[in-house]
Each structure stands twice: as structure tokens, then as C-alpha cells.
Amino acid sequence: MALNHTSKLFALFILAVFVLVPDVAFAAADAAKEAGEALVGAPKPTRADYPMIGGLNARTLAWGFAQMHLFLAAFVLAVPMFSIVMEYIGHLTKDERYDSMAHEFMKITMSAYSLTALFGGTLALTLFLFYPHLMGYLMKVFRGQFLIYALLFLLESVTLYIYYYSWNALRYGNRKWFHMSIGLVLNTVGLSLMFIANAWATFMMSPSGVDPATGAVIGTVWEATRNPLWNPVNLHRFIANIAYGGAIVGGYAAYMFLAEKRAEVKAHYDWMGYTSNFIAIAGFLPLPFAGYWLMAEIYAYSQQMGITAMGGILAWLFIIQAVLIGTIMLAANYYLWCGLMRTDRGAQYAKYVKYIAVVIVGGFLVWVTPHSLILTTDEIRLLGGTHHKFLGPLGIMPAKNTAVNLMLVFTFLSLQMFYRSSRVPTVSWAKAGNMVIIALYIIGCTNIVFAGLYGYITPTVYKVGASVPQVVSTLSIIVFSVIIDIFMLRGAKSEKVHWGRMSERSQYALFVLPVAFTWLMGLMGYIRSSLRTHWHVYTVMKDQSPDAYIPTIGQAGNTITVITLSFMAIMVFVFWLSRLGSTSQVKPS
Amino acid sequence: MSKILSNKWLVLILALGVWAAYFHTMDWMLMEAQGLPVQMSLMPR
Amino acid sequence: MTFARVMIFSLFTLLAFTGFANLVPQVQGDPPVEEKIDVGSIDxxxxxxxxxxxxxxxxxxxxxxxxxxxxxxxxxxxxxxxxxxxxxxxxxxxxxxxxxxxxxxxxxxxxxxxxxxxxxxxxxxxxxxxxxxxxxxxxxxxxxxxxxxxxxxxxxxxxxxxxxxxxxxxxxxxxAPKATGNDEDEENEPATTGVAAITKYGCATCHDLEGSEADIGPKLNGLAKRMTDAKILEAIVKPNVVIAKGFEADMMPDDFGEQMRFSELNLIVEYLKKLPE
Structure with a gap:
């Protein structure tokens, strides 16, 4: 038996060596290249070099497949992440409900997994077919990494299947720990996959490890991987995936809640919907901060790219983004407010809801008001087409930052109120503690407003800097309230929560979330790609294809809607499949 | 101490002061770390 | 029933987003157009x-x-x-x-x-x-x-x-070897008909088109019978790959692939296919 294990380990080791070999071999080839031969630059295809196949629009195809793959992959990567956390909570609290729910989440994921792979394959095929020069160049830059990716994918499949199918076999005691370890491996592999794919995408935006003049490969694979935008995108996508996964399973739970008649099953799905919404908000709250970082890094990498993003044509995009984010926040808050009714104590908080609503709607309005956006279509034309003369929206960014930070704070307040609604503090200093938290909110919000004013009157260069204290204020409020709450709610009396005591209408908020998230992700994908303007690989390889232009927001919006609809259709199919699996025919008598 | 804690309004005023000090220090440090003009007059020129 | 309601609701949400995206100003970001400089006359x-x-x-x-x-x-x-x-x-x-x-x-x-x-x-x-x-x-x-x-x-x-x-x-x-006209805004308006595209790129100077009776390049009548779309396209953007009998290589400019817009290429191909025998 022991020998068997050793031989297996050895086999794994050999496998690892093989995975690394292509990279080692290519590195050796590089050394030879450095010794003598001239370096070959990035390819410069002409328009005629782009294959045209049956009148298909290459970019729209690649766009669609890439986005579908991304949607599915984000979902498939995210669910195991919070499944394992839930599994752990279930193990700690000995509450079987968590474990069953994590299992149910995984069941949905399993049906989506093969579709993810299918779309990934189709995407790769499309890219190699329509953009052979670009793909050839990327292969040259990333070399053996493509093989590592393929192998990791294999490993992902293996661990995912084992993790899911061993669930009931490894459910209690020490075996549970073993099962969670498998989940950990699964998540590690999944994240590595995402990080590698991110490296390719960010290399195209901010190439490194190549000669800036010619694009000739002069660095190692690692240097190309570790390009300036890699880590900001890694973090942003990691957090967004969690929010996204939560939103999608929330939609599933909401549907099941509406479709069910039996009270105890309804209660289960109400609880599942609540948990999913919690995950979605928890992932969503830090997201703007990761966004700030990404944007700051884009500016640091290239002022020009930063301004392309925030000014001119794409500026309107951030208005649309604001509407989407506002919609998400309102929906999430609305769901929390409805949830207050689940406890008798919650009703006493309900009277504050209207004030929170005022702040959130007000913040939302400030955010979407485009009055200081000076550019109209004609003005942009007048100013020279693709290039942007004014920093337009940056001028009013402080106002928008203030609005979004206040919205975040008040969304958190909703969450905190909801959390409190089922717990009655018993510590002696409860009243004093509440006052400390109230003071924290008052001062924190004042600080956000003042930093906003400061940002408003300082020169542009300082505006971004002034947003940092705002972000830290928001985080401070959240972190300190959580800390105080933890101590204050120690040994708190739990109020009876009537799961399932939810209006039908509240469930629709849970449908808004996945729809808005999906569409928003599509929109952000469009802007990320548009930042490269007419370059395949920014500053290194020009895009000479007929589609080297940035589509209008309307065109992009229509495309994203079609993609979102296809994704929704697929998810309906996936949900149906996972339900089909647990349905059995009654044996005819 | 417990006397102070028992009067919630007193606690509120104290807490307001403490948090104000905290946020002010944080602002100051963050601004200075970024090389921003912390002492700039808040009045528009 | 629940399913239908949920779907209609989601669709409505989606359409609201799409509508909003179509309401904001619509601008297409074209790649920068090379400024053409008339070296002879620019002061x-x-x-x-x-x-x-x-x-x-x-x-x-x-x-x-x-x-x-x-x-x-x-x-x-x-x-x-x-x-x-x-x-x-x-x-x-x-x-x-x-x-x-x-x-x-x-x-x-x-x-x-x-x-x-x-x-x-x-x-x-x-x-x-x-x-x-x-x-x-x-x-x-x-x-x-x-x-x-x-x-x-x-x-x-x-x-x-x-x-x-x-x-x-x-x-x-x-x-500035590629310099042509001064009025680059006029020049870069894409042609919208086959004839306009033919005129814009001066095809009739060498080929017998639109009654020009030119004979520097081969006659193109009845092209649809002889060549596929792809071949016609190739002959325009890579003219030296296949040379018609009795003509020499390097006579036709080989940079049309750079100059023409994709829509213009298609127009020209359509135009050529319709030529009578």
C-alpha cells in the first residue's frame, strides 16, 4: 500500500517535470538566440492577411465566444471558492444545512463545467482561425505556458469531479478534512488557470518582456506574465467572480423559491437566496476599490490609456456602469429590507429604511447625472474623432466618488441592520457600543464628504489622490463596525428567523442581480478591450483588420445583450439539468 | 468609567471626538504619503 | 407560469440596459487616419x-x-x-x-x-x-x-x-512618398458604390472598365466565370501572386490592401463579378 502511494507520487513528480520541460527547452533556445541570430519582431500583417471566412465577422464571433467562456468560467471558478468556505462553516457549526447547500451549489456547477470547456475550445479555435498572426505571436511570447494551461485544465477537471462525487463519501470527521483539502487543491488549480489566462489578456494591454520598438521577444515567459496590469486584473476578477457566482446561484434560489409550494422547501430556498445575496454583496463591496487600483495602475502604465478610458468616447460608459451598479445596489438593498420582516425584531429597524433609501437613490442620481460631461457627439467629432480633448468626467469624479462611497456605506448599514435584526445583544455596554458605532458612521460619512470637496477644488492631478481617504473611510467604517459587532453580539440572544416569510416580489431583486452583473461584466469586457484602441498588442502589434475600430456604445450594448441572452438560455438549461438529475420516475405498479 | 459608559449621550460625544481624531490623522497621513498639498487652503482660488 | 414571469422580467431588465446604452451619444472610435501631405505644394x-x-x-x-x-x-x-x-x-x-x-x-x-x-x-x-x-x-x-x-x-x-x-x-x-491629395477628409470618405470605388482607386486607368478601353492590365470581363470571390480578392490585394498571360509582374500596385477599406474591397469584387462577358 505504501509502495503504491510512493509510486503514485513519483508519477506525479515525473508529470510535473514534463510540464516544465517545454519552458526549459524554450529558455535554452532563447539563450542560443541571444548568442547570435537577430531577433524577430512582432508580425505586421496587412489587411489582406486576415482570413475571411464566409462573410463572418471575426471580431463579433471572437467577442461572443470569449464573453460566454468568461461568464461560464467566472461562475465555475467562483462557486467552489465559496462552497469550500460554506463546507468549513458547516463543519465548524455542525450545521448540516451549510453542507447540503454547498453540495447543491456544486451540483449546478458540474452541469456548467463542460459547457465552459466547450466555449473555451471554440474561442481558441476562432482566434487561431481568424487571427493567426496575433496568436502565433502570443504563442511565441508565452511558449510552454500554453501547455501548462492545458495540463492545469486537465487537473481542474479531475479535482472538480473528485470534489463533487466524493462529497457524500467523505462527509464526516477526519474524512471531511480530506474532502476540504481536495477542494483547496481544486481552488488553487482554478485560480492558477484564471491567472494564466489573465496574463495573456493583460499582456495585450501592457506588454512586457518584449522589445518595445519591434515587439521581439527578449524576456522570459515570467517577465511577459508579470506585466504591469496583471495583478490588478487578477485581484479585480477574483473578487468579481465571487460576487458574480453569488448572484447567479441567488437567481437559482429565487426561482426555486417561487416555483415551490411546500413550506419547508420554500424556507430552504429562502435561506439559500439570502446566503447567495450575502455572498454577492460581500464580493461586491470591495470591488470598486479593486477597480480604483486597476485604474490607477492603468494611469501609471500609460497616461494615454488612462485618459482613453476615462475621457472622450468611453466616458459615457462609466455613466452606464454607474446605472448598472446603482441598479445592483438598489436591488440588493431592497432584498435586505424585505428580509427584515423575517424576524419580529427586524420590523423595528424598518422605520430607518426610508432614510437609507433616500441616501442610496440620491447617491445614485449624483452618479448618473451627466450634466458636467461636456462632450456631445458633435463636440467629439469637432475635437478630432477618436481622441479626447478634455478630461471631462475626471473633473466631476470627486462628486461621483463621494456618491459611490456613501452608497457603499449605506448598503453596508442595510446589511448590518439585517444582521442585527436576528440578534439581541446581552452585553452590559450594548447602548454605549451602539453610540460608538453611530459616531463612527457620522464622522466617517462627514469625512467622505469633506474629502470629496477637497478633491473637487484641487487640481486634476490631486483628484485621484483625494479619493484614497474616501476609500479608506468607507473601509474603516465597515471594519470597525464589524469588530465592535463581533464583541457586542457575543452571547447574543438569537431571535427566531422565519425563513420563507418573504414576499414574492422580493425574489425579483434576486433576478435583477445576475442579469445586471452579467451585462455589466460584458460592458467592462468591452471597455477593457477598447483600451487597446487599434492595437492587438498595445504599442507593439497593430490591428490592421477591418474591425480595428471601437464600436459605439449602442452597438456594443446590443452585442452584449445578445451574448447575455445566450448565457441566460444556457443557465436555464444548466439549472434544468441539475434538477433533472434529482428527479426520478415513480415505478409503475 | 462605568459611570461615563452608562450615559449614552456622553459616550456619543466622546466617540465623535475620538473618531474625528482618527479620521483626521488618517486623512493627513494618506495625503502626505501621496505628496498632496495637505495644508492647501480649502477655499477656491 | 413562474418561469414565464421570471423570463419576461429579466428580459425587461435587459432591454432597459440596452435601451440606455443606445440613448447616450454614439461615437465610433476609428483608428487614426494617416494625414496625407502634398509635399509639392505645402507652404x-x-x-x-x-x-x-x-x-x-x-x-x-x-x-x-x-x-x-x-x-x-x-x-x-x-x-x-x-x-x-x-x-x-x-x-x-x-x-x-x-x-x-x-x-x-x-x-x-x-x-x-x-x-x-x-x-x-x-x-x-x-x-x-x-x-x-x-x-x-x-x-x-x-x-x-x-x-x-x-x-x-x-x-x-x-x-x-x-x-x-x-x-x-x-x-x-x-x-512622404505616399502623399496624394491635400483634402484628406474628402479622400478618405469610403466609396459607397462599385463604380465610385473603381474611380477612387483609378482601376480604369489600366483595366478596360467603364468604357476606358485601357489595355495596360488584363481585361476583366466575365471574371465571375473564371475566378472565385477569394481569388478576385487575392488578385487585388496581392496582384503578383498570379499574373495573367501576356502581362508582367509588378505592374499593378501591391498596396491596395493597405489603402482600401474592407467595404470598398467588397464593392469592387461585387462590381467585377457583374461585368458582362
């Missing part, structure tokens, strides 16, 4: 005009050089005073050091374009570089890629702004 006034265009267009200068404090507001400040002052600055170590007059200013501007970090105006350096490194990209490299002539034009424009008559050289023929 200094033309150079200044071109420079002004480049300044807000391809050069993307106004992205930062505006009144928002990111970089010196070149259109707002008094350049006649600024340029000499900067050259005379103690910390200036560039090519125009110690010189005066219009030529020195030309050298100073040109140097700022290709090597912005050579001298950084106090207060505008990269954060933390103590005004030693400029945040400005080099104008002659990607992604801006101004040509020598274009940088001269920008320099001429800035000299003109400073009240000096520009001292830059006028472009000579070999600096």
Missing part, C-alpha cells in the same frame, strides 16, 4: 495648419496639455515668454542650451517631442521623480508615432503660437 502656413490638426488629433497632445493641470497648457500660456525662459533655465541641459532665437526654440520643441524627460517644467514631473522624469510619451514612438514631417508641423504650429515665424524645413518628396 509654411499649411504646415502650421497641419500642426494644429495633429496637436488635437493624431498627436493626442490636448489630452494632457489643457487647462486641467496635468501638463503645461500650451494653448493657454504665453509661449512667446515661456520658451526663451525655459531655455534659459539653470537646470536646462538640452541641445538648445545657451542659444537664443527662433532656431533655438525649434530645437527645444523638437527635443521635448522626442525626448520629453530631457527637461521637465517644474511641477510637471512624474510623481516622486523630483521633476526629473516626464510623464509624456515620446511623440515619435508607439502609440503616437508622429513622423518627422508631422513633428515638424507640430513644431511649426507651436512656433507660430509663440509669435515666431516657423523655422522648420518644408517636407521634401522622399520624406
Amino acid at each position: 509654411m502656413a499649411g504646415m502650421v495648419l497641419l500642426g494644429e490638426k495633429l496637436f488635437s488629433g493624431k498627436g493626442t497632445c490636448t489630452l494632457c496639455h489643457n487647462d486641467m493641470g496635468r501638463a503645461p497648457d500650451l494653448l493657454g500660456i504665453d509661449l512667446a515668454k515661456e520658451f526663451p525662459e525655459r531655455i534659459a533655465d539653470k537646470s536646462y541641459e538640452g541641445i538648445a542650451k545657451g542659444k537664443t532665437g527662433p532656431k533655438a526654440i525649434e530645437e527645444y520643441i523638437m527635443e521635448s517631442l522626442v525626448d520629453p524627460s530631457k527637461y521637465v517644467v517644474p511641477g510637471y514631473g512624474k510623481k516622486g521623480s523630483n521633476d526629473k522624469i516626464s510623464p509624456m510619451p515620446k511623440a515619435d514612438t508607439a502609440p503616437i508615432e508622429l513622423s518627422k514631417v508631422e513633428m515638424n508641423a507640430v513644431t511649426a504650429f507651436l512656433q507660430d503660437k509663440a509669435g515666431i515665424s516657423p523655422t522648420v524645413p518644408l517636407p521634401s518628396a522622399d520624406e
Whole structure:
């Protein structure tokens, strides 16, 4: 038996060596290249070099497949992440409900997994077919990494299947720990996959490890991987995936809640919907901060790219983004407010809801008001087409930052109120503690407003800097309230929560979330790609294809809607499949 | 101490002061770390 | 029933987003169009005009050089005073050091374009570089890629702004080999019919088209019978791959793939296929 294990380990080791070999071999080839031969630059295809196949629009195809793959992959990567956390909570609290729910989440994921792979394959095929020069160049830059990716994918499949199918076999005691370890491996592999794919995408935006003049490969694979935008995108996508996964399973739970008649099953799905919404908000709250970082890094990498993003044509995009984010926040808050009714104590908080609503709607309005956006279509034309003369929206960014930070704070307040609604503090200093938290909110919000004013009157260069204290204020409020709450709610009396005591209408908020998230992700994908303007690989390889232009927001919006609809259709199919699996025919008598 | 804690309004005023000090220090440090003009007059020129 | 309600609700949400995206101003971001310079006839006034265009267009200068404090507001400040002052600055170590007059200013501007970090105006350096490194990209490299002539034009424009008559050289023929018409806005309007495209690219000069009876290139009548779409396309963009009997290679320009828009190529192919036998 022991020998068997050793031989297996050895086999794994050999496998690892093989995975690394292509990279080692290519590195050796590089050394030879450095010794003598001239370096070959990035390819410069002409328009005629782009294959045209049956009148298909290459970019729209690649766009669609890439986005579908991304949607599915984000979902498939995210669910195991919070499944394992839930599994752990279930193990700690000995509450079987968590474990069953994590299992149910995984069941949905399993049906989506093969579709993810299918779309990934189709995407790769499309890219190699329509953009052979670009793909050839990327292969040259990333070399053996493509093989590592393929192998990791294999490993992902293996661990995912084992993790899911061993669930009931490894459910209690020490075996549970073993099962969670498998989940950990699964998540590690999944994240590595995402990080590698991110490296390719960010290399195209901010190439490194190549000669800036010619694009000739002069660095190692690692240097190309570790390009300036890699880590900001890694973090942003990691957090967004969690929010996204939560939103999608929330939609599933909401549907099941509406479709069910039996009270105890309804209660289960109400609880599942609540948990999913919690995950979605928890992932969503830090997201703007990761966004700030990404944007700051884009500016640091290239002022020009930063301004392309925030000014001119794409500026309107951030208005649309604001509407989407506002919609998400309102929906999430609305769901929390409805949830207050689940406890008798919650009703006493309900009277504050209207004030929170005022702040959130007000913040939302400030955010979407485009009055200081000076550019109209004609003005942009007048100013020279693709290039942007004014920093337009940056001028009013402080106002928008203030609005979004206040919205975040008040969304958190909703969450905190909801959390409190089922717990009655018993510590002696409860009243004093509440006052400390109230003071924290008052001062924190004042600080956000003042930093906003400061940002408003300082020169542009300082505006971004002034947003940092705002972000830290928001985080401070959240972190300190959580800390105080933890101590204050120690040994708190739990109020009876009537799961399932939810209006039908509240469930629709849970449908808004996945729809808005999906569409928003599509929109952000469009802007990320548009930042490269007419370059395949920014500053290194020009895009000479007929589609080297940035589509209008309307065109992009229509495309994203079609993609979102296809994704929704697929998810309906996936949900149906996972339900089909647990349905059995009654044996005819 | 417990006397102070028992009067919630007193606690509120104290807490307001403490948090104000905290946020002010944080602002100051963050601004200075970024090389921003912390002492700039808040009045528009 | 629940399913239908949920789907209709989701669709409605989605349509609201889509509608909003279609309501905002719609602008398509085309890749920069190469400025065509008529080297034969452009005079200094033309150079200044071109420079002004480049300044807000391809050069993307106004992205930062505006009144928002990111970089010196070149259109707002008094350049006649600024340029000499900067050259005379103690910390200036560039090519125009110690010189005066219009030529020195030309050298100073040109140097700022290709090597912005050579001298950084106090207060505008990269954060933390103590005004030693400029945040400005080099104008002659990607992604801006101004040509020598274009940088001269920008320099001429800035000299003109400073009240000096520009001292830059006028472009000579070999600096802009592809130069054609002056009115590039007219020139770059894509053709919308096959005939217009044929006229635009002068096909009838060599081929017998539209009754031109030219015989420098092969007759194209009945092309649809002889060649597939792809072959016709290939013959336009890579004319030297297959040479018709009795004609020589390298007669037809091989850069139509660069010049034509994709829509125009398609129009020409459609047009050629419809030619009678």
C-alpha cells in the first residue's frame, strides 16, 4: 500500500517535470538566440492577411465566444471558492444545512463545467482561425505556458469531479478534512488557470518582456506574465467572480423559491437566496476599490490609456456602469429590507429604511447625472474623432466618488441592520457600543464628504489622490463596525428567523442581480478591450483588420445583450439539468 | 468609567471626538504619503 | 407560469440596459487616419495648419496639455515668454542650451517631442521623480508615432503660437512618398458604390472598365466565370501572386490592401463579378 502511494507520487513528480520541460527547452533556445541570430519582431500583417471566412465577422464571433467562456468560467471558478468556505462553516457549526447547500451549489456547477470547456475550445479555435498572426505571436511570447494551461485544465477537471462525487463519501470527521483539502487543491488549480489566462489578456494591454520598438521577444515567459496590469486584473476578477457566482446561484434560489409550494422547501430556498445575496454583496463591496487600483495602475502604465478610458468616447460608459451598479445596489438593498420582516425584531429597524433609501437613490442620481460631461457627439467629432480633448468626467469624479462611497456605506448599514435584526445583544455596554458605532458612521460619512470637496477644488492631478481617504473611510467604517459587532453580539440572544416569510416580489431583486452583473461584466469586457484602441498588442502589434475600430456604445450594448441572452438560455438549461438529475420516475405498479 | 459608559449621550460625544481624531490623522497621513498639498487652503482660488 | 414571469422580467431588465446604452451619444472610435501631405505644394502656413490638426488629433497632445493641470497648457500660456525662459533655465541641459532665437526654440520643441524627460517644467514631473522624469510619451514612438514631417508641423504650429515665424524645413518628396491629395477628409470618405470605388482607386486607368478601353492590365470581363470571390480578392490585394498571360509582374500596385477599406474591397469584387462577358 505504501509502495503504491510512493509510486503514485513519483508519477506525479515525473508529470510535473514534463510540464516544465517545454519552458526549459524554450529558455535554452532563447539563450542560443541571444548568442547570435537577430531577433524577430512582432508580425505586421496587412489587411489582406486576415482570413475571411464566409462573410463572418471575426471580431463579433471572437467577442461572443470569449464573453460566454468568461461568464461560464467566472461562475465555475467562483462557486467552489465559496462552497469550500460554506463546507468549513458547516463543519465548524455542525450545521448540516451549510453542507447540503454547498453540495447543491456544486451540483449546478458540474452541469456548467463542460459547457465552459466547450466555449473555451471554440474561442481558441476562432482566434487561431481568424487571427493567426496575433496568436502565433502570443504563442511565441508565452511558449510552454500554453501547455501548462492545458495540463492545469486537465487537473481542474479531475479535482472538480473528485470534489463533487466524493462529497457524500467523505462527509464526516477526519474524512471531511480530506474532502476540504481536495477542494483547496481544486481552488488553487482554478485560480492558477484564471491567472494564466489573465496574463495573456493583460499582456495585450501592457506588454512586457518584449522589445518595445519591434515587439521581439527578449524576456522570459515570467517577465511577459508579470506585466504591469496583471495583478490588478487578477485581484479585480477574483473578487468579481465571487460576487458574480453569488448572484447567479441567488437567481437559482429565487426561482426555486417561487416555483415551490411546500413550506419547508420554500424556507430552504429562502435561506439559500439570502446566503447567495450575502455572498454577492460581500464580493461586491470591495470591488470598486479593486477597480480604483486597476485604474490607477492603468494611469501609471500609460497616461494615454488612462485618459482613453476615462475621457472622450468611453466616458459615457462609466455613466452606464454607474446605472448598472446603482441598479445592483438598489436591488440588493431592497432584498435586505424585505428580509427584515423575517424576524419580529427586524420590523423595528424598518422605520430607518426610508432614510437609507433616500441616501442610496440620491447617491445614485449624483452618479448618473451627466450634466458636467461636456462632450456631445458633435463636440467629439469637432475635437478630432477618436481622441479626447478634455478630461471631462475626471473633473466631476470627486462628486461621483463621494456618491459611490456613501452608497457603499449605506448598503453596508442595510446589511448590518439585517444582521442585527436576528440578534439581541446581552452585553452590559450594548447602548454605549451602539453610540460608538453611530459616531463612527457620522464622522466617517462627514469625512467622505469633506474629502470629496477637497478633491473637487484641487487640481486634476490631486483628484485621484483625494479619493484614497474616501476609500479608506468607507473601509474603516465597515471594519470597525464589524469588530465592535463581533464583541457586542457575543452571547447574543438569537431571535427566531422565519425563513420563507418573504414576499414574492422580493425574489425579483434576486433576478435583477445576475442579469445586471452579467451585462455589466460584458460592458467592462468591452471597455477593457477598447483600451487597446487599434492595437492587438498595445504599442507593439497593430490591428490592421477591418474591425480595428471601437464600436459605439449602442452597438456594443446590443452585442452584449445578445451574448447575455445566450448565457441566460444556457443557465436555464444548466439549472434544468441539475434538477433533472434529482428527479426520478415513480415505478409503475 | 462605568459611570461615563452608562450615559449614552456622553459616550456619543466622546466617540465623535475620538473618531474625528482618527479620521483626521488618517486623512493627513494618506495625503502626505501621496505628496498632496495637505495644508492647501480649502477655499477656491 | 413562474418561469414565464421570471423570463419576461429579466428580459425587461435587459432591454432597459440596452435601451440606455443606445440613448447616450454614439461615437465610433476609428483608428487614426494617416494625414496625407502634398509635399509639392505645402507652404509654411499649411504646415502650421497641419500642426494644429495633429496637436488635437493624431498627436493626442490636448489630452494632457489643457487647462486641467496635468501638463503645461500650451494653448493657454504665453509661449512667446515661456520658451526663451525655459531655455534659459539653470537646470536646462538640452541641445538648445545657451542659444537664443527662433532656431533655438525649434530645437527645444523638437527635443521635448522626442525626448520629453530631457527637461521637465517644474511641477510637471512624474510623481516622486523630483521633476526629473516626464510623464509624456515620446511623440515619435508607439502609440503616437508622429513622423518627422508631422513633428515638424507640430513644431511649426507651436512656433507660430509663440509669435515666431516657423523655422522648420518644408517636407521634401522622399520624406512622404505616399502623399496624394491635400483634402484628406474628402479622400478618405469610403466609396459607397462599385463604380465610385473603381474611380477612387483609378482601376480604369489600366483595366478596360467603364468604357476606358485601357489595355495596360488584363481585361476583366466575365471574371465571375473564371475566378472565385477569394481569388478576385487575392488578385487585388496581392496582384503578383498570379499574373495573367501576356502581362508582367509588378505592374499593378501591391498596396491596395493597405489603402482600401474592407467595404470598398467588397464593392469592387461585387462590381467585377457583374461585368458582362
